Amino acid sequence: MYISLTVLGTATPYPQPDRPCSGYLLRTATAQVWVDAGPGSLANLLRHTRLEALDAIWISHLHADHDTDLLAAYYALARGGLELGEPLAVYAPPTLGDRLAGFLRQDSPSFLAGTLRLHELRDGHRLDLDGLSLTARSVQHPVEAYALRAEYRGRTIVYSGDSGPCPALDDAAVGADLLLCETGADRAVGEGPSGHHTPEDAGALARRARVGRLVVTHIAPNVVPEEAIRRAAMVFGGPTEQAREGQTYTVS
Numbered sequence: 397m398y399i400s401l402t403v404l405g406t407a408t409p410y411p412q413p414d415r416p417c418s419g420y421l422l423r424t425a426t427a428q429v430w431v432d433a434g435p436g437s438l439a440n441l442l443r444h445t446r447l448e449a450l451d452a453i454w455i456s457h458l459h460a461d462h463d464t465d466l467l468a469a470y471y472a473l474a475r476g477g478l479e480l481g482e483p484l485a486v487y488a489p490p491t492l493g494d495r496l497a498g499f500l501r502q503d504s505p506s507f508l509a510g511t512l513r514l515h516e517l518r519d520g521h522r523l524d525l526d527g528l529s530l531t532a533r534s535v536q537h538p539v540e541a542y543a544l545r546a547e548y549r550g551r552t553i554v555y556s557g558d559s560g561p562c563p564a565l566d567d568a569a570v571g572a573d574l575l576l577c578e579t580g581a582d583r584a585v586g587e588g589p590s591g592h593h594t595p596e597d598a599g600a601l602a603r604r605a606r607v608g609r610l611v612v613t614h615i616a617p618n619v620v621p622e623e624a625i626r627r628a629a630m631v632f633g634g635p636t637e638q639a640r641e642g643q644t645y646t647v648s
């Protein structure tokens with residue numbers, strides 16, 4: 397009995413060599429979900445599983461560093477000769493279909509039929525995949541964005557998506573065994589909400605929510621990762637580490 401999170405990509409706002417943008421693979425023994433499809437993450441996903449073996453794709457928000465490999469996934473499913481029993485379910489904020497259609501100059505999202513089946517997320521949206529429960533919480537970002545609470549038989553992994561500190565994220569993170577939190581902000585220097593966490597914000601969230609382990613990802617490009625970890629750990633006071641491509645965290 398386990399739930400695991402494999403890191404596919406952590407970069408923002410654009411991919412680096414061997415470091416795609418946001419992407420993760422959530423797994424239990426019987427379910428597999430690709431969480432966020434940042435540019436480059438599909439290639440790393442294929443190190444661990446096959447696209448047609450996924451149960452779902454779950455997208456936190458429609459910023460390019462979290463969703464543009466959906467175009468690559470569509471091409472794979474439409475033209476890659478993959479054996480797909482039924483269209484792959486994609487859970488994402490509304491308007492994803494229109495965006496994909498716009499990019500590919502299609503009149504409507506109906507061109508996706510047979511490849512991707514889109515479902516709209518909303519606050520409190522819940523998906524159950526053979527005992528793996530995925531709950532979306534609406535969080536604070538310049539665009540509609542969701543955090544993810546994944547639970548499987550009493551084990552919990554929480555992903556902030558992109559978000560500034562907010563009560564819904566506190567709620568989602570409570571008691572998590574593992575909190576994957578973004579630190580897309582360096583320092584909030586009186587500029588008002590940025591829609592991202594600073595490393596200190598991430599540490600404070602982990603402490604308030606009493607999580608078991610904090611994994612920091614989506615680190616602001618002007619911050620040295622080791623510094624971000626040190627700053628977050630100082631506030632949290634618990635196990636803190638940097639999300640690295642290829643790493644799998646298992647909670648069992």
Ligand SMILES: [Zn+2]
Pocket residue numbers: 457459537558
């Ligand atoms: Zn974003």
